[in-house]
Amino acid sequence: MTTPDQPSPAPQPPRPTTRDRVYRSPMGLVGGVLMLGLAAWLGVDAIIRGEGRTPWLALATLLLVVPLVVAFTLRPAVYAGEDRLRVRNPFRSIVLPWGEVASLRSGYTNEVVSKAGTKFQLWAVPVSLRGRGRAARKEARRASQAAGDGRTRARGIDGLADVELHDGPFRAESDQIMHDLRLTLEAREKARTAQGEVTVRWAYEIAGPAVAGAVLLVILLVAG
Incomplete structure (x- = not known):
């Protein structure tokens, strides 16, 4: 209990948190930007200058192509935090607490395996x-x-x-990323805050426009 002439204890500062490490494919980002630029140039030109069904065909194609390009080039990312690994693949986002990660495997693809035995490919860390x-x-x-x-x-x-x-053996960039993720797994898998359930969310914001574009394109082609 404090008296009027005694200062109140200073509030404790919040526990510092570190930002997630983000891994993405530089070549995927560059390729995605170039493909989106080309699609926008050709598609917008066809919409503005096209005649008859051409503007509608161009619009449907853009609705189909743009989300797919984004999904496979710009969207994939891996976020490694203190308590969890978040994997953003083309059509799904997976959150795995470190306590639920069984292993991180590298072969012809890089993947994370949950303790339930489910495998998730790391699209953002392609093998080279x-x-x-x-x-x-x-x-x-x-x-x-x-x-x-x-x-x-x-x-x-x-x-x-x-x-x-150079400290340690030489590794390809993707193999070095997987090595860093394994070190984080070893350090955090038993932490109390790194426990929980694996969650998977579908990327409806990507699939929705792509499906709409595909349906519209099929209707236009069938209608002739």
Whole structure:
């Protein structure tokens, strides 16, 4: 109990939270922007200048194509937070508390497996076989240099100036992301705040316009 001449205890500051790490495919973003620009140019031109059924066909095609382009290029993302992993795929959003993640697998695709055995592909982290090959060549060159002179220094290979400054084995970018996610899983899977249920939500905002565009396009084509 405080008296009038005693100051009230200062309120405790809120527990600091870290922002989610976001992983996306740079090539997917660039490709999506280019395809959307091309679709807008051709579609709007057909709507404005087209005659007869052409403007309606162009509109239906845009309704179908634009959501699909967005779904497979701009939408995919992976958000890694302290308590959960959120996966945004083309047509679904999946939230997995770290306590419900069984494993993170890498093969020809990257995927997360829940403790219930359900697999979810990580569309935002595509596997690059070329990147794996490049990383393997760098690692082989470093091992060769280390065996030759006892030092881990190599110059002029794939733009790498100094291998000695690299901590740990070389990995392709997508493999490095999966490695980071596994480290987070190991650190947070037993945390009290990282427990809960896996939730899946369908992206109706993507599927709705695409279905409407497909139906309209079929009607126009059938009507002749």
